[in-house]
Amino acid sequence: MSVAAKYYPNEPTEPVIKTAEIPGPASKAGIESLGKVFDSRPVYFIADYEKSLGNFIADVDGNVYLDTYAQIASVPLGYNNPALIEAAKSPEMLRAIIERPALGNFPGKDLEGIIKNVLKVAPEGQDQVWNGLSGADANELAFKAAFMWYQQQKRGNADFTTEENESTMENQAPGSPDLAVLSFKRAFHGRLFASASVTASKPVHKLDLPSFKWPKAEFPSYQYPLEDHVEENKAEDARTLAIVENLIKTWSVPIAALIIEPIQSEGGDNHASAEFFQGLRDITLKHGVVFIVDEVQTGLGATGKLWAHEHFKISPAPDLVTFSKKFQSAGYFFHDPKFVPNVAYRQFNTWCGDPARMILAGAIGKEVLDQGLVAKAAEVGDYLYSELEKVAAKYPTKLQNLRGKNRATFIAWDLESGAARNAFLYKMKQNGVNIGGCAEVSVRLRPTLTFEKKHADLFVKVLNKTLSEL
Amino acid sequence: MSVAAKYYPNEPTEPVIKTAEIPGPASKAGIESLGKVFDSRPVYFIADYEKSLGNFIADVDGNVYLDTYAQIASVPLGYNNPALIEAAKSPEMLRAIIERPALGNFPGKDLEGIIKNVLKVAPEGQDQVWNGLSGADANELAFKAAFMWYQQQKRGNADFTTEENESTMENQAPGSPDLAVLSFKRAFHGRLFASASVTASKPVHKLDLPSFKWPKAEFPSYQYPLEDHVEENKAEDARTLAIVENLIKTWSVPIAALIIEPIQSEGGDNHASAEFFQGLRDITLKHGVVFIVDEVQTGLGATGKLWAHEHFKISPAPDLVTFSKKFQSAGYFFHDPKFVPNVAYRQFNTWCGDPARMILAGAIGKEVLDQGLVAKAAEVGDYLYSELEKVAAKYPTKLQNLRGKNRATFIAWDLESGAARNAFLYKMKQNGVNIGGCAEVSVRLRPTLTFEKKHADLFVKVLNKTLSEL
Numbered sequence: 001m002s003v004a005a006k007y008y009p010n011e012p013t014e015p016v017i018k019t020a021e022i023p024g025p026a027s028k029a030g031i032e033s034l035g036k037v038f039d040s041r042p043v044y045f046i047a048d049y050e051k052s053l054g055n056f057i058a059d060v061d062g063n064v065y066l067d068t069y070a071q072i073a074s075v076p077l078g079y080n081n082p083a084l085i086e087a088a089k090s091p092e093m094l095r096a097i098i099e100r101p102a103l104g105n106f107p108g109k110d111l112e113g114i115i116k117n118v119l120k121v122a123p124e125g126q127d128q129v130w131n132g133l134s135g136a137d138a139n140e141l142a143f144k145a146a147f148m149w150y151q152q153q154k155r156g157n158a159d160f161t162t163e164e165n166e167s168t169m170e171n172q173a174p175g176s177p178d179l180a181v182l183s184f185k186r187a188f189h190g191r192l193f194a195s196a197s198v199t200a201s202k203p204v205h206k207l208d209l210p211s212f213k214w215p216k217a218e219f220p221s222y223q224y225p226l227e228d229h230v231e232e233n234k235a236e237d238a239r240t241l242a243i244v245e246n247l248i249k250t251w252s253v254p255i256a257a258l259i260i261e262p263i264q265s266e267g268g269d270n271h272a273s274a275e276f277f278q279g280l281r282d283i284t285l286k287h288g289v290v291f292i293v294d295e296v297q298t299g300l301g302a303t304g305k306l307w308a309h310e311h312f313k314i315s316p317a318p319d320l321v322t323f324s325k326k327f328q329s330a331g332y333f334f335h336d337p338k339f340v341p342n343v344a345y346r347q348f349n350t351w352c353g354d355p356a357r358m359i360l361a362g363a364i365g366k367e368v369l370d371q372g373l374v375a376k377a378a379e380v381g382d383y384l385y386s387e388l389e390k391v392a393a394k395y396p397t398k399l400q401n402l403r404g405k406n407r408a409t410f411i412a413w414d415l416e417s418g419a420a421r422n423a424f425l426y427k428m429k430q431n432g433v434n435i436g437g438c439a440e441v442s443v444r445l446r447p448t449l450t451f452e453k454k455h456a457d458l459f460v461k462v463l464n465k466t467l468s469e470l
Numbered sequence: 471m472s473v474a475a476k477y478y479p480n481e482p483t484e485p486v487i488k489t490a491e492i493p494g495p496a497s498k499a500g501i502e503s504l505g506k507v508f509d510s511r512p513v514y515f516i517a518d519y520e521k522s523l524g525n526f527i528a529d530v531d532g533n534v535y536l537d538t539y540a541q542i543a544s545v546p547l548g549y550n551n552p553a554l555i556e557a558a559k560s561p562e563m564l565r566a567i568i569e570r571p572a573l574g575n576f577p578g579k580d581l582e583g584i585i586k587n588v589l590k591v592a593p594e595g596q597d598q599v600w601n602g603l604s605g606a607d608a609n610e611l612a613f614k615a616a617f618m619w620y621q622q623q624k625r626g627n628a629d630f631t632t633e634e635n636e637s638t639m640e641n642q643a644p645g646s647p648d649l650a651v652l653s654f655k656r657a658f659h660g661r662l663f664a665s666a667s668v669t670a671s672k673p674v675h676k677l678d679l680p681s682f683k684w685p686k687a688e689f690p691s692y693q694y695p696l697e698d699h700v701e702e703n704k705a706e707d708a709r710t711l712a713i714v715e716n717l718i719k720t721w722s723v724p725i726a727a728l729i730i731e732p733i734q735s736e737g738g739d740n741h742a743s744a745e746f747f748q749g750l751r752d753i754t755l756k757h758g759v760v761f762i763v764d765e766v767q768t769g770l771g772a773t774g775k776l777w778a779h780e781h782f783k784i785s786p787a788p789d790l791v792t793f794s795k796k797f798q799s800a801g802y803f804f805h806d807p808k809f810v811p812n813v814a815y816r817q818f819n820t821w822c823g824d825p826a827r828m829i830l831a832g833a834i835g836k837e838v839l840d841q842g843l844v845a846k847a848a849e850v851g852d853y854l855y856s857e858l859e860k861v862a863a864k865y866p867t868k869l870q871n872l873r874g875k876n877r878a879t880f881i882a883w884d885l886e887s888g889a890a891r892n893a894f895l896y897k898m899k900q901n902g903v904n905i906g907g908c909a910e911v912s913v914r915l916r917p918t919l920t921f922e923k924k925h926a927d928l929f930v931k932v933l934n935k936t937l938s939e940l
Contacts, residue, residue: 150678
């Protein structure tokens with residue numbers, strides 16, 4: 001029996017679309033009413049999570065969509081998952097909700113077990129974790145660990161100097177040093193101030209915010225299909241790696257860390273080769289730069305490995321690996337104790353993560369492992385990709401640059417324009433599939449880990465219908 | 471019947487201390503074991519939250535302490551509160567735990583009600599809220615709203631220019647403008663990068679992090695007792711206000727916002743007058759600077775008003791008021807629609823807050839209002855303060871600069887040195903009271919809102935015993 005069938009015996013088999021327009025009238029009224037207390041301009045529809053099940057999301061008009069967007073890539077197992085319901089009803093969860101400790105000062109006796117469960121799905125080479133609250137928070141906490149280590153190695157075992165202690169209170173060097181994090185054009189790493197400074201996918205994420213003047217390297221831009229452009233793409237790796245090394249050598253302030261997504265997701269599902277990632281690892285090692293991999297969107301099985309960068313067999317493993325979204329909790333994994341700051345209270349805050357979300361993450365991780373969901377996602381992704389190749393052959397302008405082969409369901413393609421892409425996304429909703437875009441002209445598939453062959457078939461059926469109508 | 475007696479009929483009446491040292495042997499073993507997966511250096515003891523009740527926190531050695539620190543000021547009602555247990559068991563909470571939506575895109579039908587419940591305890595003059603995840607996050611989200619408005623008013627109705635769109639992708643002006651937030655020496659507003667840039671209470675919070683080179687004004691330093699130094703303190707207000715205005719006029723980049731705590735908490739429980747706060751409001755209005763009040767630690771009744779700045783009757787009300795800690799959810803309140811950015815997706819992220827924590831906040835707010843806990847905190851605080859004045863008369867070097875009169879239980883004092891303060895805090899634990907410090911030589915009381923006369927009497931009894939032993 002399929003895992004989806006086990007979890008969701010009553011999962012719908014088809015979408016149900018009852019309204020001519022989306023949002024329908026009940027959603028529209030809800031959006032207007034919600035708008036009085038919340039910025040509801042970006043709302044697609046008002047969801048009914050009681051009626052959502054498995055891979056299907058319901059709205060208040062009675063529409064039921066096959067969900068391939070899954071809350072911006074953040075639903076791990078599907079709606080109303082019985083294993084997560086059980087975890088949510090546990091006495092441990094109840095305590096975590098009502099007694100949220102200052103974990104760093106007064107952890108409960110269950111914290112060690114909670115963290116160990118989170119660590120059960122740590123990436124290869126990592127066995128420690130520091131917990132945060134969102135993807136942006138995770139990345140910034142990782143930057144803190146990186147900066148503290150970077151300065152500490154220069155300082156050796158010496159104490160902070162009086163000059164450091166005094167100057168940091170004025171936001172000045174040497175206590176508040178001028179250091180940079182190197183990231184990539186088209187990257188997305190969050191929208192707080194340091195995380196926005198390494199983000200460069202769309203201006204709307206960043207406009208009007210003061211920014212750290214940190215550099216952007218070029219992420220490789222490959223020609224597709226990859227098998228027909230091996231030499232060109234190899235040259236692209238070399239070109240972009242040279243830019244990275246040159247920036248590290250020449251940037252006006254020291255570059256303490258480099259952050260990269262295994263697949264640039266928000267920025268257009270841009271892929272790069274294992275050789276490129278190993279090249280980055282080599283350069284960061286050579287120059288003493290902390291290597292941070294942002295797995296916020298790519299993590300927890302969606303690409304057919306537990307963590308997407310494991311496809312690249314990077315050696316040695318990255319220094320820090322950040323997570324959030326589908327794992328429902330956030331933070332960074334690491335291995336080297338050097339990333340625990342030398343003095344207590346440097347990496348610290350009142351809550352140090354949310355134990356409720358950490359318990360849920362543990363429960364999610366357990367299901368992912370016990371049910372073999374990563375291998376299953378890889379299998380269904382391979383099937384879906386091959387089906388999409390057929391659709392692309394039939395509608396070449398509507399499925400350009402199909403990508404994500406061997407990356408499970410982490411699949412994307414381009415349309416001929418932003419307007420065409422947006423019309424496509426809307427029409428797909430009208431035909432019963434909730435689906436998302438990324439960058440300007442791309443479509444991204446981000447279904448749950450229980451998206452199976454039957455869902456893929458349904459998706460392709462709706463896709464063909466939609467394309468025939470456009 | 472007292473609220474505490476209603477909530478906690480079995481609340482302990484005395485601390486129980488079973489171990490000679492704190493942490494005791496079971497805690498010590500737990501700290502060592504936890505240390506393999508978590509930075510346990512700052513842990514005081516391993517708590518047993520099943521056995522904690524009301525104002526008493528239990529540890530794994532069977533010690534039970536009267537808790538006047540309350541998870542760094544973040545327990546609203548006490549441990550194992552029956553109203554919060556009920557909220558945590560609700561179907562709405564279950565859904566919020568397992569179906570965490572991307573609230574900006576696919577809000578559930580219950581979101582409007584959840585937000586309205588949060589708004590029921592909004593500060594005077596505020597009727598909107600934007601939700602985040604922690605105090606630091608709340609402050610940085612408020613900065614984003616402030617910066618976006620600040621630039622938008624200059625831009626008028628014009629679109630972003632091509633130059634703005636392009637330069638922000640390179641972290642350069644004009645798209646990423648050089649703007650500053652003005653804060654105060656000894657302030658604490660969090661430990662992410664922008665929030666750390668406005669924090670200046672201890673170097674350990676900031677060392678080695680690149681910082682925005684934002685200015686720090688001087689927070690008033692009053693002479694105590696206040697009633698004996700009226701003229702000096704008035705002059706201090708004038709002096710420090712002049713510094714603020716001068717910085718706004720002369721700082722090298724425009725100051726878009728000013729952030730201040732109603733009482734500087736982490737930085738030593740430093741108080742300032744209503745006249746000082748009104749002066750700030752006047753200066754910010756005069757210069758078009760957004761006025762942000764950080765109520766993360768002071769908020770939700772602890773000072774005898776729902777929000778501490780309401781003591782000052784600031785007119786017009788502050789622009790943005792941030793919250794977290796005892797409210798369990800985080801974010802900022804506002805009123806003026808100008809703080810909703812002109813374009814959708816500018817103030818946005820995947821989760822836009824945590825509905826589980828927002829539901830809990832609503833339940834907490836309801837209890838605070840229904841049980842009249844703010845007035846009760848004021849009453850017990852007045853009683854406690856008068857008792858502490860007697861203790862201070864007896865032990866003048868151990869209770870210097872007693873402060874927090876008319877601020878409910880938000881009370882603090884100084885000892886003669888950091889070493890004396892730390893010895894005092896430890897001895898209090900040994901005598902059964904969990905209590906916290908702030909700044910270098912201060913002690914701060916941060917009990918729950920159900921800390922009543924009987925708890926105050928117990929506290930004073932242990933305090934007298936401790937002081938007699940030191």
